[in-house]
Amino acid sequence: MKILAQVAMVMNLDKCIGCNTCSVTCKQTWTNRDGIEYAWFNNVESKPGIGFPKAWEDQSQWRGGWKLDAHGRLTLVAGSKLGRFLGLPAPRHLPGLEDYGEPTTYDWDTLLSAPAGTDMPVARPLDALSGQPRPITWGVNWEDSLAGSPQFANLDPNLRAISQQVSEAIDQTFLFHLPRICNHCLNPACVASCPSGAMFKRQADGIVLVDQNACRGWRLCVKGCPYKKTYINHRSGKAEKCTFCFPRIEEGLPTVCAETCSGRMRYIGLVLYDLDRVEAAASIRDPKQLLAAQRLVFADPNDPEVVANALANGVAEDWLEAARRSPVWALINRFQVALPLHPEFRTLPMVWYIPPLSPVLDATAAFGGDNTEADDVARTVAQLRIPMEYLAQLFTGGDVSAVAGVLMKLSAMRTHMRNVTVKHEVDEPLLAAVKTTAADLEALYRLLAIAKPADRFVIPLAHNEDARRLAGWQSGCALDQAGGPGMSHRPTMAVSS
Numbered sequence: 001m002k003i004l005a006q007v008a009m010v011m012n013l014d015k016c017i018g019c020n021t022c023s024v025t026c027k028q029t030w031t032n033r034d035g036i037e038y039a040w041f042n043n044v045e046s047k048p049g050i051g052f053p054k055a056w057e058d059q060s061q062w063r064g065g066w067k068l069d070a071h072g073r074l075t076l077v078a079g080s081k082l083g084r085f086l087g088l089p090a091p092r093h094l095p096g097l098e099d100y101g102e103p104t105t106y107d108w109d110t111l112l113s114a115p116a117g118t119d120m121p122v123a124r125p126l127d128a129l130s131g132q133p134r135p136i137t138w139g140v141n142w143e144d145s146l147a148g149s150p151q152f153a154n155l156d157p158n159l160r161a162i163s164q165q166v167s168e169a170i171d172q173t174f175l176f177h178l179p180r181i182c183n184h185c186l187n188p189a190c191v192a193s194c195p196s197g198a199m200f201k202r203q204a205d206g207i208v209l210v211d212q213n214a215c216r217g218w219r220l221c222v223k224g225c226p227y228k229k230t231y232i233n234h235r236s237g238k239a240e241k242c243t244f245c246f247p248r249i250e251e252g253l254p255t256v257c258a259e260t261c262s263g264r265m266r267y268i269g270l271v272l273y274d275l276d277r278v279e280a281a282a283s284i285r286d287p288k289q290l291l292a293a294q295r296l297v298f299a300d301p302n303d304p305e306v307v308a309n310a311l312a313n314g315v316a317e318d319w320l321e322a323a324r325r326s327p328v329w330a331l332i333n334r335f336q337v338a339l340p341l342h343p344e345f346r347t348l349p350m351v352w353y354i355p356p357l358s359p360v361l362d363a364t365a366a367f368g369g370d371n372t373e374a375d376d377v378a379r380t381v382a383q384l385r386i387p388m389e390y391l392a393q394l395f396t397g398g399d400v401s402a403v404a405g406v407l408m409k410l411s412a413m414r415t416h417m418r419n420v421t422v423k424h425e426v427d428e429p430l431l432a433a434v435k436t437t438a439a440d441l442e443a444l445y446r447l448l449a450i451a452k453p454a455d456r457f458v459i460p461l462a463h464n465e466d467a468r469r470l471a472g473w474q475s476g477c478a479l480d481q482a483g484g485p486g487m488s489h490r491p492t493m494a495v496s497s
């Protein structure tokens with residue numbers, strides 16, 4: 001057993017309104033610079049849809065993530081170390097600018113300086129790199145709210161895995177938004193792909209970063225990441241990625257995307273995990289068993305043996321206390337309502353999602369049921385092939401029963417709160433049906449419905465005293481460094497005190 005701490009996030013998809021505030025505030029903070037205009041460390045996709053970059057989930061096209069070889073050993077889909085090296089300096093299977101969307105600006109001057117007239121002046125789109133007029137044909141949010149889905153839905157790998165018929169009628173079926181950042185995975189394929197050792201995972205908090213001095217711009221991290229969350233800065237020739245806003249996290253503040261989220265749908269906290277279980281959990285052959293295996297990697301911060309081991313590995317007392325209060329630990333393991341995105345990529349992502357209940361509630365009402373009654377919702381869950389199978393493709397390696405179990409618990413929570421506040425009664429068979437207690441459902445309700453920032457973000461201060469002393473760390477804002485925000489020097493908080 002080797003217990004370490006990881007800062008992690010849960011997103012409640014029912015509360016995402018697709019406003020993209022998170023995308024814009026992240027961009028203003030991290031990628032509003034030359035060379036990285038096309039990149040969105042945080043993007044919000046409409047599902048069903050092919051996302052950003054185009055069809056990123058289709059590993060038959062991009063060859064990202066891990067697979068098991070004939071002996072059941074984990075190996076990168078991108079191939080052996082030698083094979084990857086021989087493919088340099090021009091690795092194949094990389095998305096091009098046309099897959100991300102060409103960076104675009106607008107002819108703002110026309111708006112500002114057009115003389116008074118009878119027509120409204122129009123700012124035409126310009127290529128942000130050349131300044132020349134260029135029509136926009138694709139972009140980060142091109143499919144917003146299913147725009148163009150009849151045209152693109154057939155390319156969504158999650159739909160293709162279900163059936164062609166469903167994808168043809170998808171724009172009449174359901175919609176939800178899926179915000180995405182780097183998952184700061186426990187088994188990051190980007191780190192394993194990097195031949196320069198530039199991509200690394202901090203031991204203290206598990207944040208995955210790029211050492212800008214060591215990066216040689218081979219782009220193998222872009223290929224290796226199955227979520228396509230590393231990007232090449234075309235000006236510097238180096239890789240960049242979501243930093244989980246580590247300068248803020250070290251000060252106990254939430255990431256910019258989480259703090260500015262209009263839907264208040266993001267939760268940040270610590271989880272403890274057993275490093276010795278990571279490889280075995282990623283190597284389970286049956287994709288439907290990966291969710292259970294990945295949950296078992298997490299360690300209970302109330303277990304004395306876990307606490308002793310964590311202390312021996314340098315996890316500080318106040319971090320253990322934060323892990324006990326962590327909303328992320330609660331949503332993933334205590335309430336078991338959060339699920340990992342594409343566990344079959346075998347990277348063990350550390351951003352988990354509460355699947356959306358709204359499409360099921362809409363369907364319940366459409367079938368003539370009462371969507372505040374758990375029984376009616378349960379009947380709908382049992383009948384629905386969509387979106388249950390679709391959500392299972394996204395979050396459980398195809399295990400529909402795991403998704404249905406989460407949605408039933410969320411539905412039971414709503415019904416229970418209505419029962420106790422309106423009817424002043426507790427429905428014991430309902431609690432038994434979802435194997436939970438009234439106290440647990442009420443605690444889940446407080447966390448999902450009315451939690452204050454102090455409950456949604458439980459982030460301990462970093463212990464970088466020793467790191468600063470050992471490496472001559474310069475205090476100050478990491479965003480001020482030349483050559484890229486926060487990444488011009490290798491961050492030195494590699495181990496906690």
Ligand code: SF4
Pocket residue numbers: 181182183184185188189190191208224225226227228229230241347
């Ligand atoms: S999601 Fe992030 S940590 Fe995981 S493989 Fe991709 S870049 Fe690496």
Ligand code: SF4
Pocket residue numbers: 015016017018019020021022023044177179260261262263264265
């Ligand atoms: S700011 Fe929040 S609600 Fe808006 S798109 Fe982002 S995650 Fe969704």
